[in-house]
Amino acid sequence: MPTEPTLALARFVAYTKPHELPERVRREAKRAMLNWLGCAIGASRQDTVERAIAALAPFAGPPQATILGRRERFDIGHAALLNGMTSHTFDFDDTHLKTIIHPTGPVASALLALAEHMPVTGEEFIHAFVLGTEVECRIGSAVYPSHYDIGWHITGTAGVFGAAAAAGRLLGLSEQQLVWALGIAATQACGLREMFGSMCKPLHVGLAARNGLQAALLAQQDFTSATQPIEGRRGFANVLATERDLSRISDRLGGTWELEANSYKPFACGVVVHPVIDGCLQLRAEHDLSADSIAAIELKVHPLVLELTGKKAPRTGLEGKFSVYHSAAVAIIDGAAGPAQYSDARVADAKVVALRDRVYATIGQALSEDAAHVSIRLADGRVLERFVAHALGSVGNPVSDRDLEAKFRGLCAPILTEDAAAAIIAACWRLDASAECGALARLTVPQLRAAEATAEGR
């Protein structure tokens, strides 16, 4: 392998063979797909997607690809954009903890749309998916943390490379075309952390998917870009980061797999809050806690928790996802931290607000990102403590396949029948044997109920 990052990645994507993937990486790909599909289906009726569809539908192309969980079909670019967006709308998607990239959204959204437009076997799909996530996580690793610290939403900026690489693989691009695709992706890398808490945050994931897909389509027609878009003097790594380690892109490329460091959130909010929620849920279950019995909740957390989720008085469900205070309160009151706990109504609920105002968080400098210390002072003077070393869902404490299935069914419940959800779960676990995996997308389309079918004249 060459050490020039762009060339190394282009060759890796062009020449790696499906049989070179370890079985455990293949399995992780299927877990990632199931988790991603659930997030996208579950959020498919949120305002974010309704407004985006209202804005963009009049300009969309032929009905080539499915909007997951919905009946509309759009061109593959718009499908990639909308599915990428919905899959991140609940902040419930997967996380590559080394970089805080949510790796599946950009890559899978581009790939599944493409797989509805051209014949793609499950084996090809999983292979392209793994290559795409490898590319985005390695590029992200090379610029993390300075890139993120400056203010870039790394899932958007690194994700566009992953989408381009994965789509480029399915399109059979040459080594040169893959260099161009990575370049066309590099020059569209975007997404500012200033947008966190607004609808633009999930939009970034959709943009990465659409822009990466279009980068591959352009490169397929020999649309040229720079030859060193990542490492060049005015390329991605120099312009969008203050420190970088480009060796992380090419070192042991093909020998290690970033997807093995992927994690799936059990809770529907920023991953840095998960250790706190885990600790609160454990104490609640063990001591049958209620809000009334609690005088104060005192948290010791990693510095990023306050930086990213320090909102003391969130006003909307979306802002609630960025509030460690709200998250601790609903964990105690509801015994859960799913999408229902991050609705506008739940954030405004008087009982939740009252407990939230009794949550205090301070920084524990020695804590790792997946750890937290929760101390609950009861009204009767007792103090309950719990140290969470590795939050549920972290690499050190991964969710099981059964956990993932349960999460998936929970996300689909408002949208699909139980049978439909079960069919998707089964299709995911046997995805590598699929002869034509675009069909997976169509399984997510809600069937008309009898009454609706009559109303629509069928």
Add this chain to the structure above:
Amino acid sequence: MPTEPTLALARFVAYTKPHELPERVRREAKRAMLNWLGCAIGASRQDTVERAIAALAPFAGPPQATILGRRERFDIGHAALLNGMTSHTFDFDDTHLKTIIHPTGPVASALLALAEHMPVTGEEFIHAFVLGTEVECRIGSAVYPSHYDIGWHITGTAGVFGAAAAAGRLLGLSEQQLVWALGIAATQACGLREMFGSMCKPLHVGLAARNGLQAALLAQQDFTSATQPIEGRRGFANVLATERDLSRISDRLGGTWELEANSYKPFACGVVVHPVIDGCLQLRAEHDLSADSIAAIELKVHPLVLELTGKKAPRTGLEGKFSVYHSAAVAIIDGAAGPAQYSDARVADAKVVALRDRVYATIGQALSEDAAHVSIRLADGRVLERFVAHALGSVGNPVSDRDLEAKFRGLCAPILTEDAAAAIIAACWRLDASAECGALARLTVPQLRAAEATAEGR
């Protein structure tokens, strides 16, 4: 006016009235439109656009808007993208010299596509166009030069704001919606200088147009973004620049007009080379020079000339635009520096290469960007010298309306009949009186010749 940049711009775009524009600014808008249309029509058959259309057409939406100079029609997003791209393909479009932004491409490409989709009068169009260029140039001024020095292609990164503001105005967005539109634009700001010399450079302009247009369409549906996307801690100005002066955004907003500092290139290459070409053409005309008679051409130039156009041995027409050596050689040999002088063939021509190798350039620290010193040493020992204080086309030496018309006709000659070109020129000069200015785009569509009409069965 508030001094918070985003809010100031949103109010400026929402509340400024057409009659508040000075007549000279309106006139400059018409000059900018004529120049832009010529550049887009002239480049409408280049590989860049052919490849982009081949890549994107299968996914495009309804035939809502014209691709300038061509018969295809696409949805307004793709039309904005393709017209923005073609208008910058020849590097022949306008330049706001204070920031090196090419202001018209992003804004006009978004606006004209939108004007084919909804009724827009010429007065509304010109007003929105002026507001859009004002927004992009002021945002660009606030971060120039550090933003550009880092490696950002400022026409892409600032242009997306201009397109969003202009489209937002036509769509009648509220103050709040305009804040969101600027935010959705900010988080898509992209385009790396590493791409210069590849097809991605003009693509940036198209992306700015499409992304800005879509930002306005999303905001129209109340798709939310940050409230301080430009000035926020992790907003555009902090993340994409190392130094910034945000007062340049709001100071005297509505009282001065950046379009008055716009300039139009007489030559089809990077604007920093223009003083050299101007000097060479003057000496050639006065002394009837030929390549054979020249021993060496010695240039003293602004530092940016070598930084941006220092390619000693360009291999393609595109690279030739970034070679002061090639530019000086063709100016002497052809007496011109139009699109024909930047073809692949012309760059590879043995006579051009031979003279190019006798061109030497050094930095003159005291020179302004629109100045150069040309010294031609003849084979017979004589030395001819010319100092160009303000290159033709610079703000200090602007091209006339007649120059612009001649440039337009030259650009259109391979694509349109003389009558068709004349009709567009006339329509531009009376654009402010147009009742429905989407018609301007359709004037650029080549009519079928009789033989073609027969072949197409008409």
